[in-house]
Amino acid sequence: MSQNRQPVPASPSASLPVSQRDPADLPWWMGAVIYQIYPRSFADSNGDGIGDLPGITAHLDHVASLGVDAVWLSPFFTSPMRDFGYDVADYCDVDPIFGTLADFDALIARAHELGLRVIIDQVYAHTSDQHPWFIESRNHHHGDHAGWYVWADPKPDGSPPSNWQSVFGGPAWTWDGRRRQYYFHNFLKEQPQLNGHHPAVQQALLDAARFWLDRGVDGFRLDALNFLMHDPRLRHNPPQPANGGPRTRPFDFQRRVYNQGHRHIPRFIERIRALMDAYDGRFTVAEIGGEDALREMKLYTRGETRLNTSYGFDFLYAEALTPDVVEAAITQWPDRAGMGWPSWAFENHDAPRAITRWLPREADAATRARFAAMKMLLLLCLRGNIFLYQGEELGLTQVDIAFEDLQDPEAIANWPLTLSRDGARTPMPWRADAAHGGFSTAKPWLPLGPDHAALAVDAQEGDAASLLHLTRMLLALRKAHPALRWGSIRFRRASETVLLFERRFGDERLTCLFNLGPQDAPWPRGLSRDAAPLASVGGAGQGALPGYAGCVMASGD
Numbered sequence: 001m002s003q004n005r006q007p008v009p010a011s012p013s014a015s016l017p018v019s020q021r022d023p024a025d026l027p028w029w030m031g032a033v034i035y036q037i038y039p040r041s042f043a044d045s046n047g048d049g050i051g052d053l054p055g056i057t058a059h060l061d062h063v064a065s066l067g068v069d070a071v072w073l074s075p076f077f078t079s080p081m082r083d084f085g086y087d088v089a090d091y092c093d094v095d096p097i098f099g100t101l102a103d104f105d106a107l108i109a110r111a112h113e114l115g116l117r118v119i120i121d122q123v124y125a126h127t128s129d130q131h132p133w134f135i136e137s138r139n140h141h142h143g144d145h146a147g148w149y150v151w152a153d154p155k156p157d158g159s160p161p162s163n164w165q166s167v168f169g170g171p172a173w174t175w176d177g178r179r180r181q182y183y184f185h186n187f188l189k190e191q192p193q194l195n196g197h198h199p200a201v202q203q204a205l206l207d208a209a210r211f212w213l214d215r216g217v218d219g220f221r222l223d224a225l226n227f228l229m230h231d232p233r234l235r236h237n238p239p240q241p242a243n244g245g246p247r248t249r250p251f252d253f254q255r256r257v258y259n260q261g262h263r264h265i266p267r268f269i270e271r272i273r274a275l276m277d278a279y280d281g282r283f284t285v286a287e288i289g290g291e292d293a294l295r296e297m298k299l300y301t302r303g304e305t306r307l308n309t310s311y312g313f314d315f316l317y318a319e320a321l322t323p324d325v326v327e328a329a330i331t332q333w334p335d336r337a338g339m340g341w342p343s344w345a346f347e348n349h350d351a352p353r354a355i356t357r358w359l360p361r362e363a364d365a366a367t368r369a370r371f372a373a374m375k376m377l378l379l380l381c382l383r384g385n386i387f388l389y390q391g392e393e394l395g396l397t398q399v400d401i402a403f404e405d406l407q408d409p410e411a412i413a414n415w416p417l418t419l420s421r422d423g424a425r426t427p428m429p430w431r432a433d434a435a436h437g438g439f440s441t442a443k444p445w446l447p448l449g450p451d452h453a454a455l456a457v458d459a460q461e462g463d464a465a466s467l468l469h470l471t472r473m474l475l476a477l478r479k480a481h482p483a484l485r486w487g488s489i490r491f492r493r494a495s496e497t498v499l500l501f502e503r504r505f506g507d508e509r510l511t512c513l514f515n516l517g518p519q520d521a522p523w524p525r526g527l528s529r530d531a532a533p534l535a536s537v538g539g540a541g542q543g544a545l546p547g548y549a550g551c552v553m554a555s556g557d
Contacts, residue, residue, distance in 0.1 A: 153182075269300055
């Protein structure tokens, strides 16, 4: 299944802004829409209450019908599931909960038949403590894997070697009696930190990537990549000045200067890119979070020898959707030669569902439906790659998970101050009148939302006015208009709730207008009222701008 080839030189047009390039020279992934699947919650084929790879394969027709370019699969690798697959015990196998390597091969084959590319997660910053590498490392000071993780002696008083704190709460160091040293973990203590500086670790990770590339995957989403390397001197992090925001974990009290974001990470990124360029049309997107995220995203995607794009968090944790929030995020990535290409998402498996996050809790179903339609149009009009999270095309809401039903280790550790990620990971509803929404014949690992059956796929298939049908139409619109997929973007001030911007590619100019507030708003001055919109939601267009509405119009000269 190997698809190795010689790297293709960069096109001469790569020295131009994207909006001035020949579309024939642009790679498939630029401006693509990628659909994220969280395997545990997508579809259960064997009745154990947990989604699996055959379940995904059986429902790929739904994904393809949306008109997306690719799917991204969250981890399905062998794992004790302390962090639901982000604690990897074998980088090159499928956990039996999800199926087998043969099931994965069948998924790839079916996706490619449907014209879908497949992106999978790669978790390079840490493994499970059950990974054979760590088991050997903790048992042998001088074995082959002794230096593959971050070990350090205690201070003279027996305390940890630095003040670093874990994302999930508490110190980022755990004492190990076998090695009589502390090991470092940025997340759970069951997720020991790989020593990304170690040449053998880097090679092992690249070998794992090659394993999946040879099985036909089209690219990788690189999880928590800026956590890959630490400061070898183990210097203390400085305190974080109070900024008025909530501090729910000790992690929030520090500036994470030394436990992540090391200056040598780009060197390894260039090795990843060299591997990817040895295969045809492969794609990389990095997850970069933290207070220095913007600088690191631009650094990791700079030029033609690093990653293709990075995954922005600007919207995922935004408390409100406002014109200022949108403009501030998008204008950080201007259409300039050499500038990296951004990616955007309003929802994913780690963030609360946007409809619940951005609307008042008392909003009724009709208001939620209007907002969901406006939100979908806005997302698909943004410059960059677009990630849709499973169920976003249905308008799923965040589910309140009772403490006794929580699975998320972060939420359990920090209850009740940290909002559970479980509320966005609930099962996909396929059939409105089926038990458990058609997700499984057994009790699911997480409960479905009480309002989700009414939003099920089959219910929306039968409603021509549904968000599902609208999503398909808007995705087709994005594909049909180069200005939406690749064009430059220019914002024009309107009001506190009205967002107005122009997209341009070649001779095509489109005006995108949105009312992000609940009340009717005046039509922007100087904007023609006469043009019939190419797309409209909420009744926007030709001089009308109701609350939670938007439209796309062809612009005149």
